[in-house]
Amino acid sequence: MGSSQRNVHPYCDMMYTAxxxxxxxxxxxxxxxxxxxxxxxxxxxxxxxxxxxxxAPEESPPSRLDRMTPLEVIAPGVDLDNSSMLEEMERAWExxxxxx
Numbered sequence: 001m002g003s004s005q006r007n008v009h010p011y012c013d014m015m016y017t018a019x020x021x022x023x024x025x026x027x028x029x030x031x032x033x034x035x036x037x038x039x040x041x042x043x044x045x046x047x048x049x050x051x052x053x054x055x056a057p058e059e060s061p062p063s064r065l066d067r068m069t070p071l072e073v074i075a076p077g078v079d080l081d082n083s084s085m086l087e088e089m090e091r092a093w094e095x096x097x098x099x100x
Contacts, residue, residue, distance in 0.1 A: 024048040027055075 020034075020042050027034055027046050034055065038044045044055040074080070 019043045019045070021045040021047060021052075 018041075020037060022030075022034065022044070024046055034044055038055045039057050046053045046055060079085070
């Protein structure tokens, strides 16, 4: 067995690495490393004046679709329930499709 390998049961290793508790001083000294570990899924707890705080990323970043701003396609004030407008639109669609 190489020197870089450990003989640890996978469950024990997971329990050991899944949670991390540090002092506020350790957080200040290793801020970027601690945040990276939280981003990788480790639970990071910081203790300060006897209180515990958890550092965790948001549940999931919003998708590109969620960040899109809706665009008004139909002019405001247009009555979409107007049957004559619907008939006119259908005639225009049928004309466009017949030309294909």
